[in-house]
Amino acid sequence: MLDFLRPDGRKHDELRSVNFQNGIAPHATGSTLVKFGNTQVICSATIENKLPKWMHAQGLKGGWLTAEYSMLPYSTLDRKDRDISRGKMDGRSIEIQRLIGRSLRAVLDLSKIQEKTIWIDCDVLQADGGTRTASITGAYVATKIAINRLIKDGVIKEDPFKDAVAAVSVGIFYDEEVLDLNYHEDKDASVDCNLVMTGSGQFVEIQGSGEEATYSEKQFNNLLAIGKKGIKELVQLQEQAISI
Amino acid sequence: MLDFLRPDGRKHDELRSVNFQNGIAPHATGSTLVKFGNTQVICSATIENKLPKWMHAQGLKGGWLTAEYSMLPYSTLDRKDRDISRGKMDGRSIEIQRLIGRSLRAVLDLSKIQEKTIWIDCDVLQADGGTRTASITGAYVATKIAINRLIKDGVIKEDPFKDAVAAVSVGIFYDEEVLDLNYHEDKDASVDCNLVMTGSGQFVEIQGSGEEATYSEKQFNNLLAIGKKGIKELVQLQEQAISI
Amino acid sequence: MLDFLRPDGRKHDELRSVNFQNGIAPHATGSTLVKFGNTQVICSATIENKLPKWMHAQGLKGGWLTAEYSMLPYSTLDRKDRDISRGKMDGRSIEIQRLIGRSLRAVLDLSKIQEKTIWIDCDVLQADGGTRTASITGAYVATKIAINRLIKDGVIKEDPFKDAVAAVSVGIFYDEEVLDLNYHEDKDASVDCNLVMTGSGQFVEIQGSGEEATYSEKQFNNLLAIGKKGIKELVQLQEQAISI
Amino acid sequence: MLDFLRPDGRKHDELRSVNFQNGIAPHATGSTLVKFGNTQVICSATIENKLPKWMHAQGLKGGWLTAEYSMLPYSTLDRKDRDISRGKMDGRSIEIQRLIGRSLRAVLDLSKIQEKTIWIDCDVLQADGGTRTASITGAYVATKIAINRLIKDGVIKEDPFKDAVAAVSVGIFYDEEVLDLNYHEDKDASVDCNLVMTGSGQFVEIQGSGEEATYSEKQFNNLLAIGKKGIKELVQLQEQAISI
Amino acid sequence: MLDFLRPDGRKHDELRSVNFQNGIAPHATGSTLVKFGNTQVICSATIENKLPKWMHAQGLKGGWLTAEYSMLPYSTLDRKDRDISRGKMDGRSIEIQRLIGRSLRAVLDLSKIQEKTIWIDCDVLQADGGTRTASITGAYVATKIAINRLIKDGVIKEDPFKDAVAAVSVGIFYDEEVLDLNYHEDKDASVDCNLVMTGSGQFVEIQGSGEEATYSEKQFNNLLAIGKKGIKELVQLQEQAISI
């Protein structure tokens, strides 16, 4: 049987070309410009030597990691107003930055970065689908670079990372399960699912939504299968990017 | 083998006592006070005879459904400040109200409610875990009551609902997969998963998160299994509540 | 002379049916759902073991009581946008919550609740005129229940209440002075007056406004007379509700 | 019997020295700087040739009058932050500007200023008690001047004012009923009452509040009596100021 | 050669009539109502016995001066909405208040007012061009009066002022360089330049902007020349105003 023909010629379980340009933001402790095809996100990790107020208020110890996500106004085909012009963040961005934070914290032992906050910033330079999965995948690279620098500088002793973390989207596009959807596929997909997994194959987050549609258990299992394949490849690319 | 002992004596795959008190908000088109054990949510559906501005701007036709979720200040053990006092909605509430909206829209044919917006409001009166799943489950009942009234009054001709929709939480509590977590279970759960499914057993939304934890595919499959059992029971309770 | 015929058949000096459903919000220290006819308000009192910042800043001792008032979106015939959606509280709600706070503080000896803040929350579930007077009347019941619990639990020693407090509206409707106006009367009244009085018949607050109208001293005296009658009845109903 | 000795030597039923400096804001249609002793308020009336949006939305005809009240930062002994620095108006200012608007509208026949909005602005230059009553009293003068100019210029044909309107405070200070309280009296008063009345002696608004205190009907009647005397004098002073 | 005819008959290098009415805001430590022709600004200086938070956070010592600028709603020909009604300050006002603050700080030795903040408030009562230069010129007078009072009261020992400071606008109007533009000149000027200078002739700030226009070095030098003349006259008028 011939494979399903995707708009950009990819196979149904094929990632877009993925790469990392480290050091894009020299003032951050770690940074990378991650590309999933035409989707480009500036990911940075900055270390602050204090904890958020709510941790102090609750008497919590250890460290913390928090993430912010934003689309630059020129990242979309039609210019997107800045949050500050509209007076509030849009709900979608809030959802995404909470997801990025949870994903990174799931693979970190924060007790190993006492009294420090890691700030993750993901700013989308060009949006072509999958900005949240590119953000998580790039944020891991930026944070790992930052952590390696802290260890090298003797600021912390042990690596707080328990595992790597990467993310990819899968979805149902014209009744076919496909991996790593670009904007045109995403727009027409009936089901949109984002997988966040660790380097050792554990799940961190599964988010499968049918906007004005539903899906069967069989379809969901197919999505999980191609998603796991994609994550495996992304984790390898992350390793190569960090080792440079 | 003896079943796992839960704090409130329930079996691992047992729902809390669920019921619906319809008509709680007489000025809404449809309303119900849904209870999942001690969790109580006022759910209402109000019909407005116009579409949101963005639909007009994009030239979209048909109808729309939008949802708002809020915790009343006295719903929690420590009083929760109102959104307006803090100057913004918290991110968690934004995530939840977007989920409620998507869940209801997935089972509605909005082309059948031309030029109307259905406003869903979910206000938590008492919070004891599972407020988002109780909200979705109650919002379906309130909306179905509202739709039935519109049909009876001759305002719309056909039922826009393609199926029922209900939601339940599942999670891993002390290494055991459990159904419909209350607050104390939720607080200590390593994995928290919310399932939204239709009356006919299709998935609408799967959200599985490990906050500072990860989970295996086997664990995930166990969670899905008990979740599906819970949804089946909820859909029956919804039917009874609506038919009264 | 025959009495004036009111739209709902009441005499000019007759209250609507008033009752209290205590314990509506189990997580509050005290709560009641007060009904003045079709007007329903959830009133709760929550105790917080600290004082507001401005009291510390001014070096003030004793305790404090503060009130918040809000209309739930489905409480009105046309859905009312939430404050957070509009970005600010409306002026009317601010006026009302300030009035509720002043009314309760007038009958409390706050020096008897050292270092505690009583939070009053009044959320209107159904609005049919008189929501501010129902709120004050219900807030007293909720607060008295909360105070009784604190005394029973040994948290405070003496009852800080010096007297009961209740409120009722009076107004001029088609040239007739009437008691406890419902929405349709209120809308067409030329003068609207709210009376807050104590159990022993002292005034706490008199607010008489003619919106695009004025009134004579004789009319005002008639309004006071029927208002005092209404307050006397409300205070008895409050006592019964609390004693249960 | 000797009269009660007030801090500034006035009799209990004596106004402070009151005067009006018209034309303080030359770009407004009408303006005056009103002084009640040391209390000084810039009052202006500006005519805008359109109605507020909500009137159009509700299909209302005629004209409208709206008021804004603000304390300049240097009007108080300790500098008061601007509303825009605190991010919101304080509740007291909102109450006052709503009261100013209602008071003026009560004596206006707005159908005579078709498709116009009168903007009243009251900015307190120096605060020494009674800023709201000085604002209402000055706002009438500013508005009457503006109306006279419109009539003279042939913009409107008939005077929309049905009567004059003035306001004064009365209160209980060390058990004595006193008229037109200054800041030091106001601060220590157990009961604070604001009267708004017309030139012909009708009531527009009565607001009597006991902050942490209550009052008897006899006390209230005494307050009304001296308040009426004060209003009579203020109305004469207004007439003189306008006729110049 | 005959001099260029300006709309109000002034010579090209002639100031409008300038005067100062000190004590306009009696509760401020120092205040003046400055007039540049029809432009009128209430300028006040209030002393607060604490430093801004950011100075404490950065461990800075000495004193501070901060300025706020606002246009009263009735200062313009068409009523201007208040900042709080629009929800934010306009960019122009922010620019102006930053300029006022920098200008005053340039001539102050803040180490001589330990642990004090000088608050400058400039509220425009009537706007007819040059409100920012009138504000700076008046703010110096108000602050100098306040400082003189502090010295007289023994609160500070040495005068922190190193020099006087004044400001004037110059611009190119129909190809002619003119001094102190009024609103009609300003509106049609191709180049608008604001000069802030000290009593001894040093520059504090030069801001020359061509809105949709550019200018040559020769033109700029002509502007500087007439500006210096205007500043010299303003400094003399300031001295007279303070010495009264």
Added chain:
Amino acid sequence: MLDFLRPDGRKHDELRSVNFQNGIAPHATGSTLVKFGNTQVICSATIENKLPKWMHAQGLKGGWLTAEYSMLPYSTLDRKDRDISRGKMDGRSIEIQRLIGRSLRAVLDLSKIQEKTIWIDCDVLQADGGTRTASITGAYVATKIAINRLIKDGVIKEDPFKDAVAAVSVGIFYDEEVLDLNYHEDKDASVDCNLVMTGSGQFVEIQGSGEEATYSEKQFNNLLAIGKKGIKELVQLQEQAISI
């Protein structure tokens, strides 16, 4: 005489290394990443086919150009909070974006881009002094690229640019006039001056400020001289960048 030794070894009238990386934001109509030494700014120009509301309201024709400026959180040595987190733009950013807009509009004939708005976005990726002058210099390149594309695509017929525009900072650092200050020079400079000039040597904007300092006319003339030299070089570099 030997030239003054600057921290990075430059001569007093020497620019940092300047270059442009065009096409950094592919979804914008024109974009460039401009570098002035370590200062890096993403500059983009996006064309929107409508005018701002205020132009319609004022009945204005032609086109418009508006600019937004922001510092990315990781552009500074200590992470800078996003505007949306602080709830408002900081005053410095507002000043800068207004300057960018005025500078570009001064060299554009907006009547040649009927019914179009050019949106300039300048996002600082790395801040090392001179971000506003780099932004203006880069914004011209991005806008010129965008205009060239519109002409090539036949969307507009004539080039609206009347001239090129570039900007550079000059300042007094340890009593020496220097060109194009980096962050360490800027921090210690007593006078900071920004020059905006056209390709043909006309002034667009001169902003010279002494923060807690003043300067003489001789010093100012020296600053202008080296600034003009810098602008000349920048204009050549812009031409090269555009011609590629």
